[in-house]
Structure formats: structure tokens, C-alpha cells
Amino acid sequence: MSLTLLNVIVAVIIAIAFAALNAAYLVWAERRGAARIQRRPGPNINGPFGLFQPPLDGVKLMAKQLLIPGGVDKVLFMAAPVLAMAPAITSFVTLPFSDLIVGHNMHIGILLIFAFASIGGMSLLFAGWSSRNKYSMMSSVRAVSQAIAYEIPMLITVITVVMIAGTTDLMGIVKGQMGGFWHWNIFPFKAGLFNPLMLMSFLIFFTCSLAETNRAPFDLGEAESELVAGFHTEYGSMGFGLFFMAEYANIVIGASLTTILFLGGWDCPFGFFPGVWWFLLKIYLLIASFIWIRWTFPRTTIYGLLNLSWKILIPLSLFNLLLTAGLLKVF
Amino acid sequence: MIFEKTKQALQGLFPQSEKTPVTALPPAQEDAAESKKTPKKEEPRPDGVVERDYKVHGYHLDAQVSPAQLLEAVSLLDKAEFFIESITGVDWIKEDQMEVIYDFNRYDFDLCRVVIRTRVPRSNPVVPTITDIYAGANWHERETHDFFGIKFDGHPHLIPLLLPEDADYHPLCKDFKV
Amino acid sequence: MSAPIKLRPDETFILNVGPQHPATHGVLRVKMEMDGEYIVNAETVIGYIHRMHEKMGELKTYSQFLMNLSRMDYLGALGYSHGHVLLIEKAAGIEVPERAEYIRAITVELNRIASHLFWFGAFVMDLGGFSPLMYALQDREYILDMLEAITGSRLTYSYYRFGGLYNDVDDDFIAAARRFIPRMRTSMKKYHKLVTGNIIFRKRLEGIAPLTPEICRKYGASSAVARGSGINFDVRKNEPYSVYPEFDFDVPVFHECDSLARYNVRMAEIEQSLRIIEQGLDKLPGGPIMPEKKLKAIKVPPGDYYQAVETARGSFGVRLVSDGGKTPYRLKLRSPTYSNMHLFDESCRGMLIMDALAFMGSLDLVIPEIDR
Numbered sequence: 001m002s003l004t005l006l007n008v009i010v011a012v013i014i015a016i017a018f019a020a021l022n023a024a025y026l027v028w029a030e031r032r033g034a035a036r037i038q039r040r041p042g043p044n045i046n047g048p049f050g051l052f053q054p055p056l057d058g059v060k061l062m063a064k065q066l067l068i069p070g071g072v073d074k075v076l077f078m079a080a081p082v083l084a085m086a087p088a089i090t091s092f093v094t095l096p097f098s099d100l101i102v103g104h105n106m107h108i109g110i111l112l113i114f115a116f117a118s119i120g121g122m123s124l125l126f127a128g129w130s131s132r133n134k135y136s137m138m139s140s141v142r143a144v145s146q147a148i149a150y151e152i153p154m155l156i157t158v159i160t161v162v163m164i165a166g167t168t169d170l171m172g173i174v175k176g177q178m179g180g181f182w183h184w185n186i187f188p189f190k191a192g193l194f195n196p197l198m199l200m201s202f203l204i205f206f207t208c209s210l211a212e213t214n215r216a217p218f219d220l221g222e223a224e225s226e227l228v229a230g231f232h233t234e235y236g237s238m239g240f241g242l243f244f245m246a247e248y249a250n251i252v253i254g255a256s257l258t259t260i261l262f263l264g265g266w267d268c269p270f271g272f273f274p275g276v277w278w279f280l281l282k283i284y285l286l287i288a289s290f291i292w293i294r295w296t297f298p299r300t301t302i303y304g305l306l307n308l309s310w311k312i313l314i315p316l317s318l319f320n321l322l323l324t325a326g327l328l329k330v331f
Numbered sequence: 332m333i334f335e336k337t338k339q340a341l342q343g344l345f346p347q348s349e350k351t352p353v354t355a356l357p358p359a360q361e362d363a364a365e366s367k368k369t370p371k372k373e374e375p376r377p378d379g380v381v382e383r384d385y386k387v388h389g390y391h392l393d394a395q396v397s398p399a400q401l402l403e404a405v406s407l408l409d410k411a412e413f414f415i416e417s418i419t420g421v422d423w424i425k426e427d428q429m430e431v432i433y434d435f436n437r438y439d440f441d442l443c444r445v446v447i448r449t450r451v452p453r454s455n456p457v458v459p460t461i462t463d464i465y466a467g468a469n470w471h472e473r474e475t476h477d478f479f480g481i482k483f484d485g486h487p488h489l490i491p492l493l494l495p496e497d498a499d500y501h502p503l504c505k506d507f508k509v
Numbered sequence: 510m511s512a513p514i515k516l517r518p519d520e521t522f523i524l525n526v527g528p529q530h531p532a533t534h535g536v537l538r539v540k541m542e543m544d545g546e547y548i549v550n551a552e553t554v555i556g557y558i559h560r561m562h563e564k565m566g567e568l569k570t571y572s573q574f575l576m577n578l579s580r581m582d583y584l585g586a587l588g589y590s591h592g593h594v595l596l597i598e599k600a601a602g603i604e605v606p607e608r609a610e611y612i613r614a615i616t617v618e619l620n621r622i623a624s625h626l627f628w629f630g631a632f633v634m635d636l637g638g639f640s641p642l643m644y645a646l647q648d649r650e651y652i653l654d655m656l657e658a659i660t661g662s663r664l665t666y667s668y669y670r671f672g673g674l675y676n677d678v679d680d681d682f683i684a685a686a687r688r689f690i691p692r693m694r695t696s697m698k699k700y701h702k703l704v705t706g707n708i709i710f711r712k713r714l715e716g717i718a719p720l721t722p723e724i725c726r727k728y729g730a731s732s733a734v735a736r737g738s739g740i741n742f743d744v745r746k747n748e749p750y751s752v753y754p755e756f757d758f759d760v761p762v763f764h765e766c767d768s769l770a771r772y773n774v775r776m777a778e779i780e781q782s783l784r785i786i787e788q789g790l791d792k793l794p795g796g797p798i799m800p801e802k803k804l805k806a807i808k809v810p811p812g813d814y815y816q817a818v819e820t821a822r823g824s825f826g827v828r829l830v831s832d833g834g835k836t837p838y839r840l841k842l843r844s845p846t847y848s849n850m851h852l853f854d855e856s857c858r859g860m861l862i863m864d865a866l867a868f869m870g871s872l873d874l875v876i877p878e879i880d881r
Contacts, residue, residue: 038643134524138546138862216637217709225532225635226863298710299637301863302546387599389815414726416817417843421830434815434826434843438726438735438742444815467728470555470851478563493556493880502564503839509568 011104015092022252023245024054026287030248033291064237069132072234076130081235081242083123087116088249095256096171098266098276109170110158113257114151117212120250121147124214124221127243128231139230142302143221146211149306150218153313154208157201160317160324161185161261174265181269186262195327197320202262204317206286209254211305213247216294220302255286333411333441334391340407341380341394341445383446390434390444398449398458405461408435408445416444418471420479422453424505429456429481451481460486478503521549524862528557532635532866535876539853539869546861551854559880566840571597571807574840576667581844582878583664585624587617587656588820594669595750596816596827600809601671609673609798610752615686615789616656616668618782622693623652624821625775625782628873632772633704635870636713641704648696655685671807673799686790690783697779705776714769718856718868721766728852731845732823733778734872736762737770744819751818755792756785768871775873806835822846822873846872846879 028043028050035042043050068077094109096102106112121144128140164185165173177184186202211218222230232243259265259282266279300308378400381393396404416434423430433447451458460483461468472483473492480501483489491498500507527538536557542550562581566574578593579586591613598605626649630642653663659682660668660675668675704710725735735742743760745753761777763770809831817826823845830839849872857865 034639038640039647040643134522219637223637223863225637226866228531295640297638298633298704298707298713300709301713301861303861304709304712388813389596389599389817393813412726415729415848416824416826417729417828417841417848419828419839419841419843421839432813432828432841434828436729436817436824438722438740438747440741440747442748444748446813446815465727465729466855467848467851470847491556493559495556502561503567509564 008104011093012089016089019089019092019249019252020245023248024058026248026251027057027244028054029287030291030294033288034295037292037295058241061238061241066237066239069234072132073130076126077234078239080123080127080130080231081239081246083126084120084246085242085249087119088246088253091116091253092249094170095253096174096260096265097256097279098274099171099175101276102171105169105171107167107169110162110168110173110257113253114155114158117250117253118147118151120246121151123246124231127235131231131234133234135227135229136231136233139221139223139227139233142223142227143214143231145302146214146218146220146305149309150208150211150313153204153309153317154212156314156317156321157205157208158261160201160321163321163324163328170260174260174267177264178267178274180267181264184262184264184267195320195324197323198262200316201320202258204313204320205262206258207308207313209258210290210293211309213250213254213290215247215251215290217297217300218305219294219299220305223299225299251287251290252283255283255290258286259283333437334443337408337411337413337443337445338380338382338392340411341392341404344394344396344400344404344407345379385442385444390446392443392445393448394445395448395450398451401447401449402459402461402464404447405433405464408447409464413437413443413445415465415467415471418468418475420475420481420503422479422503422505423450424453427453429453429479431458431475431481433461456481457484458482459484462486477501480504520544526862526866527554532869533876534631534870534874537850537874537876537879541862541865543862546863548857548860548862548865551857551865553850553854555850555876555879557880558877560877562842562881563840566837566842568836570835571809571837572671574837575670576665578842579665579667580877581842581881582624582820582822582875584627584875585620585821586664586666587613587620587668588818589825590666590669591617591751592816592818592820592825592827594671595818596814596829597671597807597809599816600812600814600829600831601807603672603804603807604800605672606797606800607752607794608677608796611789611793612674612678612798613669614752614756615678615786615793616659616666618785618789619652619656619686620666621821622779622782623649623656625779626652628775628821629700629704632870632873633710636710636867638704638707638710641700644696644700644703648693651685651689651692655682655689658682658685670799672804673797677798683790683793686786690787693779693783697776700776705772711769713864713867714772714871715765715767717768717864718860718871719766720852720856724852724856728855729848730823730852732819732821732849732873733771733774734823734849734852736760736774737768737772737871738766739764742824744817744824748817750816752789753785756788758782758784758788768868771871771873808833808835809837817843820845822875822878823849842881844878844881846874847881850874850879 032042043053046052046056091113093104094106094112124143125140128136162168165176186198214221232240263282266274266276268274268278378395378397383390383393385391413435416436419432421430428450430448430450435445437443460472470492472486475481476489477491477494478501521542521544524541524543526541527533528536538554540552541548562577565577578589581589626645630645633641657663659678660666720738722738722740725738725740741760741762746760758781761774763773811831811833814829817824825845826843828841829837832838
């Protein structure tokens with residue numbers, strides 16, 4: 001498939017549409033899920049099951065004035081929400097949803113996604129720094145230290161998977177796991193490789209993706225009972241809307257990556273009818289667990305969070321990396 | 332037990348009170364009937380320690396001290412492990428005096444509530460602060476200063492607490508008109 | 510986790526937590542001098558909703574002032590009314606029928622549970638857990654419905670009168686209260702499973718903000734703040750009033766001195782309040798709820814009177830200085846949170862801001878009650 005301009009434009013438009021739609025309806029799902037967990041109805045007025053709520057919210061946010069407080073760094077202030085959203089959308093282009101549905105498959109797909117994820121961290125720093133608000137500033141410092149701390153175990157875990165698959169191509173990683181759930185990376189009895197720690201690797205990756213997306217219990221960047229609303233305290237209208245959508249787009253990316261790296265992508269657990277529906281089913285199950293966790297757990301502390309990463313997750317993931325390398329050599 | 336000890340300790344502040352027996356002080360037992368017949372004798376109460384009927388008044392010991400004796404009396408209670416309940420003022424405009432009332436209580440079951448009161452002239456209401464002894468007196472004293480204009484000498488931070496920071500009035504003084 | 514010791518003034522910054530801040534639960538402002546996330550110094554600024562209840566007390570007659578007491582603390586209003594009516598009854602020598610006292614005790618304890626439930630939800634919300642609040646509010650709703658049926662209002666009750674009550678309880682109330690007790694006990698088990706055992710929750714509270722008994726004494730702390738520091742002090746036991754000596758209940762005391770101890774005390778208190786309600790319903794005598802003889806305008810003989818009661822937030826005291834007139838000469842309201850909040854300034858030094866706000870939540874603040 002040759003890369004034409006049309007291809008790229010279509011892929012990007014689809015990615016934007018998919019990301020925006022997902023973001024909008026994940027907000028709805030989150031609110032309904034939270035309501036279900038908290039024994040209340042949630043949004044149920046607009047349309048059946050409140051399904052018109054997200055577009056109406058979008059209209060409301062867009063109709064609002066984008067207020068820029070006095071004394072802020074205007075360029076960074078305006079750039080930050082865009083910087084939060086843009087990499088999230090771009091990452092969708094390389095994500096393979098099935099062996100046919102992929103915007104543009106690249107050999108270094110996984111590296112690309114992590115490169116973009118770092119830009120997301122930068123947007124939080126910009127937002128907090130430019131807001132000229134002490135709470136935002138503290139929040140952005142927290143968010144960045146958190147992003148750095150959790151990218152390390154995440155990447156080490158990814159390296160483990162890449163070593164097993166022998167490729168950084170996301171499509172290739174999934175293809176290596178085809179043929180039923182016992183071939184998936186999460187399970188220790190993967191054909192030809194017996195690594196009992198892969199389940200733990202999956203948990204590390206899942207925890208890190210919670211932390212990377214600033215979700216509870218690791219939502220220290222927002223921490224509304226301490227830092228008001230964290231880095232987006234000063235944002236209103238679509239500036240806030242973009243941060244909000246970026247959060248949900250990042251959740252989708254996190255869930256997709258977890259699925260691709262550990263849960264066999266679009267592979268069916270029992271070996272028949274592999275396809276995009278399995279992929280979607282898996283990511284939405286993961287997203288549901290994201291929502292479930294958020295509404296169940298209280299928030300950790302910043303030192304608890306950093307200790308978890310530096311003292312537990314990084315050593316464990318490093319150990320698993322070594323073990324996997326050794327096992328690959330032996331078998 | 333602690334009641335007796337505290338009473339003796341507080342009485343130690345008043346050397347002359349041995350001459351005038353404690354029980355003979357005027358307002359020791361004032362029940363409803365008696366005070367109705369004798370409307371107000373209005374002779375100022377001398378400094379000293381009075382036992383009160385807990386069932387009627389809600390406290391056991393009532394010590395009136397001079398502002399100079401205040402710190403000593405409060406440190407006595409501090410040593411006896413009392414905790415500070417509140418500080419408040421009363422404006423006795425007819426007598427041209429301000430009264431500051433300190434409430435102390437105990438955490439244990441040896442119940443003994445002590446009230447320490449001191450009177451200062453209305454024109455120059457200055458009382459030494461007890462924040463050095465009880466850190467928790469800080470807000471109570473600021474509040475009393477807000478409401479009555481009583482100055483607490485040596486208070487570290489005597490600015491309005493409950494009233495607005497530019498308040499120049501003292502609402503609980505009896506000559507304050509709403 | 511200790512703050513650096515030596516700091517130049519240009520190395521710190523001032524952070525205003527409040528007057529509008531999600532963690533302060535009202536208009537409370539804490540001016541914090543921060544070194545990064547560590548608090549170097551804090552100064553609490555209160556008085557944003559000061560309403561001068563004490564002056565109102567001097568201007569209104571005793572009965573007119575009665576409803577002000579429930580406006581002090583909107584979560585545990587009955588306890589405050591109770592203190593006031595007890596004081597006036599004691600000072601003016603008004604006899605209260607036994608039935609009225611029992612109903613007072615039952616309703617105060619119900620109100621205490623409602624207040625603790627709200628605190629529980631709000632406290633966990635301070636720590637970032639949203640869902641328990643909704644569960645707690647649902648249980649609280651049962652109490653509010655019950656109290657609404659007999660008092661006519663849901664938050665600011667003016668249910669007590671000098672000498673008795675405004676309205677007798679009916680069978681519906683008694684049946685509802687009896688149904689409520691087992692339901693609440695089931696809920697408590699659920700809360701302990703859901704929240705108390707949660708590892709993140711425990712990690713955030715264990716060993717945080719230790720308050721020594723000495724600090725409690727110097728500041729006059731009461732309620733769970735004192736009882737979480739190993740001080741066995743509950744006005745209901747230490748200075749028995751009303752019909753509390755008739756009830757068999759315990760005062761939960763925890764010796765860990767940390768935020769978790771304060772949490773545990775309040776959670777255990779809910780169970781003790783349930784026990785009091787249970788016994789109160791069993792022992793509830795018949796008879797009138799107001800004195801036989803109709804009371805005329807209340808006058809209190811001259812003198813100085815004090816009454817302390819244990820409200821949901823601690824030892825609440827009313828001091829009345831009477832000159833024999835129709836209105837009090839001076840009415841002092843000693844609010845428990847005022848003292849409990851005061852120790853925050855000293856205790857939060859060197860803490861991380863998130864720990865300090867968790868600590869603030871564990872003090873169970875109701876701002877109108879501090880400001881009066």
C-alpha cells in the first residue's frame with residue numbers, strides 16, 4: 001500500500017472521529033458507570049439513556065467563551081490543550097484494530113506511540129506553568145514527575161514484550177499471539193516460552209497506563225480536593241473540553257496498547273472468528289475496569305505514588321526483563 | 332479529690348481569704364426564690380474562691396482573681412492538667428467594668444469545672460495573655476478582643492478573627508447599638 | 510517525611526487554601542506558607558460567615574433565640590438545641606417530663622449518626638473516593654425522613670422547647686427507628702469492607718497528623734479529636750446529663766493519635782449511638798411531653814450558668830449570664846470545632862499539603878459552627 005496524501009487525510013479524519021466519538025461517549029459511560037456504582041440514575045434526560053448528553057455538552061462547551069486570565073503566558077496557555085489532544089489523535093493512526101483496519105502500520109509503531117505520549121506530559125507542564133496559578137503549578141510538577149516515574153516501568157515492560165515478539169511493529173506483536181488465549185503474552189505458558197512473570201508484567205503495564213492517563217487512584221495532577229482542578233483550573237470552554245477529551249482518548253490508547261501487547265489484539269480467545277470486534281470488546285472491558293477502579297478507590301499520595309514506581313514497579317519490571325531475556329536464550 | 336486540691340491551690344493565691352471564710356462570700360447559694368426577694372445588693376464581689384452548686388450552675392469552683400494574679404492561677408490549673416474550654420467576656424456597663432471569664436475542665440472522670448474570672452475597668456481593659464500557658468487561648472482571646480475590645484497584653488497576633496479585618500467596633504459591648 | 514529545616518524567605522510561597530476550596534467544606538481560609546508541597550507555616554483565617562449569634566442571644570428573648578441554635582451547625586443541629594434547652598431548664602428550674610428527655614436523647618443520637626455519616630462521606634471524598642458519600646447520604650436520608658416526620662424540618666430543627674418538645678413521636682417514627690437500626694448495622698459492615706479495609710485509604714491515614722494528648726489539652730479539643738488521641742472524654746459520660754446515665758453505651762477511644770484513629774472513633778460512635786437509640790426505644794415511657802403547667806415568659810434568676818453537652822462535633826457549651834431580665838445578659842456559645850480547628854495551625858507544620866487536607870477532613874469541620 002503506497003502512502004498517498006489521500007490515505008493520510010482519510011486516516012487522520014477517521015482517527016479524529018474515532019477519538020472524539022470515543023471521548024464523548026466514554027464521558028457518558030463514565031457518568032453512567034459512576035452513577036450505577038453510586039446507586040443513582042446519572043444522565044438520563046436527554047435522549048434514550050441520556051445518550052444525547054455528550055453532543056449537547058460539546059455544544060455547550062464550544063459555545064462558551066474561552067476565558068484567558070490576565071497575566072498568563074498566552075501562547076503556552078493556548079497551545080497546551082492542543083498539545084494534549086493532538087498526540088492522542090495521532091497515536092490512533094498507527095494502532096492496528098485488526099489485520100485490515102489500521103491507519104498506517106509502521107515498523108516502529110510502538111516507539112511512535114510512546115514518543116507521542118511524552119508530548120502529552122509536556123502539555124500538562126505547559127498548562128500548569130502558563131496558568132499563573134499556584135495550584136496549577138504544583139499540579140503540573142506532580143504530573144510531570146508522575147509521568148517520568150511511570151514511563152520507565154511501562155517502557156521496560158514493553159521491551160519485554162518486544163523481545164518476545166521480536167519486533168516493534170504492533171501488527172507483528174499481535175500476529176505473534178494469534179491462535180487462542182494460551183498464545184497471548186499475558187499467559188505464562190506461551191508456546192515455546194515459559195515465563196511465570198508475564199501476568200505480573202501485565203499488571204505493571206495496566207497500573208502504569210492508569211498512572212500515565214492521570215486516572216484515579218493516581219489522579220494526583222487533578223486531585224480536586226487538594227489542587228482544586230490541577231493543571232486545568234484556569235481553563236474553561238473548549239480548552240477544558242480538549243483536556244477532558246484527551247484524557248479519554250488516552251484511556252482508549254492505553255487500553256488498546258494493553259490489548260495489543262498482552263491480550264492478543266483482535267485474536268479470539270478460542271481461536272475462531274478473529275476480528276475487530278474482539279479488539280473492541282477487549283478494550284471496552286479494560287476501559288470499564290478503568291472506570292470501576294476510579295469510582296472505587298481513594299486517591300494515593302504523591303510520595304506513595306512515586307515510591308510505588310521507583311521502589312516496586314521498576315525493580316520488578318527489570319527483573320522480568322532479565323528473566324525473559326534468559327528464558328529466550330534458553331528455549 | 333482534684334476538686335479539693337484545686338480549691339486549696341487557688342485559695343493559696345489569696346492570703347487574706349483565710350481571715351474571711353470562703354463560705355461566707357455573698358453569692359455562694361443564690362436560688363430563684365432568694366434572689367427574687369433581694370433584687371440586687373450590688374456590692375462588688377471581692378476576689379476569692381467560691382464553691383458553686385454544680386447542679387445549678389454547671390461548674391464547681393469559681394475563682395475571681397485580679398488581672399495580676401491571672402497568670403499564676405492559670406498556671407496552677409495547667410499544672411493540674413486542666414484543659415481550656417473557652418474564654419469570654421461580659422460587659423458590666425453599670426459597674427463600669429469588663430469581666431473576662433475563663434472556663435477550664437478536665438479530661439478524666441474526676442469532674443471539676445473551674446471558672447476563673449477577672450475584672451478590669453471599662454476605660455482601660457487590659458488583661459495579660461495566657462497564650463504562653465495555653466496555646467489554645469489564642470483564638471479565644473482574639474475573639475474576646477473582637478467582641479469586647481479587651482486587650483490581651485502580650486498576645487502574639489491580636490487582630491480581628493471573626494469580625495472583618497477592618498472592624499473598629501466591638502459588638503458585644505452593651506453600648507453598641509445594632 | 511520531614512520538611513527541610515532552614516529556609517530563606519524567598520524560597521517559600523504563600524498558598525491560600527480557601528475561602529473557596531473544595532477541601533475546606535465551606536468558607537474557611539488557610540494561609541499556608543509552602544516549601545514546594547511541604548507546609549512551613551499555616552494560619553487559619555475564619556469568620557467569613559460570622560453571624561454574631563451571641564449578640565442575637567442578648568437581643569432576643571429566650572424562646573426567640575431557640576431556633577438560632579440549630580443554625581449553628583446544620584449537620585447536627587439537635588445537639589446544640591439540646592444544650593441550650595438543658596441550660597435554661599437548669600437555670601430557670603423547669604421540670605422536664607421523662608418521656609420528653611428520652612425522645613430528646615433518641616433524636617439527638619439519630620442526628621449524631623446523620624452527622625457522622627455525612628462526615629464519613631465527605632472525608633472519604635477528601636481523600637479522592639467519591640462513591641462512599643452517595644452510600645452514606647442514602648442512609649442519612651432515612652434519618653432525615655424520620656426526623657422530618659416529627660420535627661417538620663430536615664436540617665435546622667427547632668424541635669425542643671423549654672420544658673419538653675414541640676411534638677410527640679408517633680408509632681410510625683418508632684417503627685421506622687426500629688427498622689433503621691438493623692439497616693444501619695448492615696451498612697456499617699459494608700462501609701468497613703468498602704473503605705476501612707482499603708489499603709490506599711489506610712496508607713493515607715496511618716501515622717498522619719499525630720496529635721499528642723498534650724496538644725489536645727492545650728487547645729481544648731474534644732470529640733473524636735481527643736478520643737482518637739487516647740483521651741477518654743465524652744461529656745455524656747464525664748458529666749452525665751439528660752437521661753444518658755440510664756443507657757448502657759461505651760465511649761470508643763483509640764490510642765494511635767493519627768487520622769485513622771479519629772476516623773475509627775467516629776465509625777465506632779455510630780454503633781454506640783445505635784445502642785442508645787435501641788435502649789431508648791425500649792425504655793421510652795409514656796406520659797406528657799410538656800410540663801403540666803403552661804410556662805409563661807421565661808426568666809432566669811441572676812447568676813452565671815454553664816451547660817456542656819456532647820454534640821456530634823464535641824463538647825458544646827452554653828454559658829448564660831443572667832441579670833433576671835427577659836433576655837440573657839450574656840450568652841456565650843462555646844463551639845467544639847472552634848477549638849478542634851485551632852490546633853490545625855500548629856499541627857500541620859512540616860506536613861505535605863495532601864496529608865494536611867486529609868488531617869483537616871479528620872477534624873470534622875462545620876464552618877458555620879466555628880464562625881457562629
